[in-house]
Amino acid sequence: MKFSAWLCVGLALLVNACAVPSARTNAYGGKLPTVTAKLPPEPTHLGRPSVLEEDEESAQANTSTPKTKKQDRTVRVLIVENSKSTYIKHSGRVNIYTQDLSKKYKISRGGTLSVKTHKNAQVQVGTLTSSQPVIIVPVDATTLEIDKVVYTGTLYVLPSKTSFSIIEYTPLENYLYGVLPYEMHPTWALEALKAQAVAARTYTLKSIEKKADEPFDLYADVRSQMYKGSTTVQDSIKKAVDQTRGQVLAYKGELFYTYYHGNCGGGTDHVSIWNQKAPHIKPLAGNTCKFDTHSKSYTFKQDIAKSTVERFTKSQGLKGTLKSIKVAKKTGTGRASYLTLKTSGGSKTVLCSSFRAATGVRSCKLTKITTGSTKVHFEGHGYGHGIGMCQDGAHGMAKQNYTYKQILKHYYPGSTLSQFR
Numbered sequence: 001m002k003f004s005a006w007l008c009v010g011l012a013l014l015v016n017a018c019a020v021p022s023a024r025t026n027a028y029g030g031k032l033p034t035v036t037a038k039l040p041p042e043p044t045h046l047g048r049p050s051v052l053e054e055d056e057e058s059a060q061a062n063t064s065t066p067k068t069k070k071q072d073r074t075v076r077v078l079i080v081e082n083s084k085s086t087y088i089k090h091s092g093r094v095n096i097y098t099q100d101l102s103k104k105y106k107i108s109r110g111g112t113l114s115v116k117t118h119k120n121a122q123v124q125v126g127t128l129t130s131s132q133p134v135i136i137v138p139v140d141a142t143t144l145e146i147d148k149v150v151y152t153g154t155l156y157v158l159p160s161k162t163s164f165s166i167i168e169y170t171p172l173e174n175y176l177y178g179v180l181p182y183e184m185h186p187t188w189a190l191e192a193l194k195a196q197a198v199a200a201r202t203y204t205l206k207s208i209e210k211k212a213d214e215p216f217d218l219y220a221d222v223r224s225q226m227y228k229g230s231t232t233v234q235d236s237i238k239k240a241v242d243q244t245r246g247q248v249l250a251y252k253g254e255l256f257y258t259y260y261h262g263n264c265g266g267g268t269d270h271v272s273i274w275n276q277k278a279p280h281i282k283p284l285a286g287n288t289c290k291f292d293t294h295s296k297s298y299t300f301k302q303d304i305a306k307s308t309v310e311r312f313t314k315s316q317g318l319k320g321t322l323k324s325i326k327v328a329k330k331t332g333t334g335r336a337s338y339l340t341l342k343t344s345g346g347s348k349t350v351l352c353s354s355f356r357a358a359t360g361v362r363s364c365k366l367t368k369i370t371t372g373s374t375k376v377h378f379e380g381h382g383y384g385h386g387i388g389m390c391q392d393g394a395h396g397m398a399k400q401n402y403t404y405k406q407i408l409k410h411y412y413p414g415s416t417l418s419q420f421r
């Protein structure tokens, strides 16, 4: 994380204590308030993973005493994107500032704030109008609710010419409380949930590293990880996050994108078949999986409207009606890497991952494709891209008493469990 973004984060955390204005440039290229309260020491380097003791007991000791929240990284999540109007319900006191503190006011009890676009690329938050970002700070235990999702972090409302976006600044571990239940079922075995917590934490920190110069780190949907606020946390989720606090996966001392998916259908694959720009590293090169057959996602039959497929063939420059779809090339696990699409106007071979993204076919591990008059029928195995951790497989391993460390080593071979500092 670069200094400017870190400063921005540090100030966001401190803004509750913020009292006197002056200004500094922040990661948005705008101005941030400087505080009179003592700033935390300036970092000299990015956070780094350091290898954990391999021995189970010392690793457990390392994780059984969570560090204080002060040491949490802050995650910036885009929770409202290019909106013209919304409402924020606040359960109690809130402080509202423009970024340079030239305008500010406090609300001392619960209520509803309207947020809407205003003339000249401004945004109106309650009674405050501004062309700068507006910061809404919940005081004490106040929560902020937008579209029935409840947030506990500080909100930045960013105006643009004709709309605004809202970014939540929230501590990393709190953010994970709001991710885990939407990425893995809370009733699943704890070791699987812990593996998921480490994978999600690593993915998050890698995203922060990559997005330091941008106004947010992650989307709140499948473009990054599903996230729906972090107010009510189930026990299993809390345990999984807390017992792995700060733990990440690294390869050769660096964080990597710990991709994961629903069900690999009997084997994961090399990242290049799904994301050709991703680094070709051992943890993302694929592995066998014999732990996911219990899931209903292991085998699928799916009909997709022919018109949906033809929208895709058209986008690929193929005119006419769809005639057939055939697997052109498979990986060693049986996943189609390429498909050949044939229409009355011609044929073309495309990446199956592009086809899957456009049509919603559950997996590229296809065993049967039949083109009918109005529908295309698919049969196959798995659910998702098939790269990195197979979540059903993680659950299967946990049920067979494998630990989260063994699960992670299996699905990210060659990676090292590390403590992020």
Ligand SMILES: [Zn+2]
Binding pocket: 263, 264, 265, 266, 267, 268, 289, 290, 291, 292, 390, 392, 393
């Ligand atoms: Zn699997």
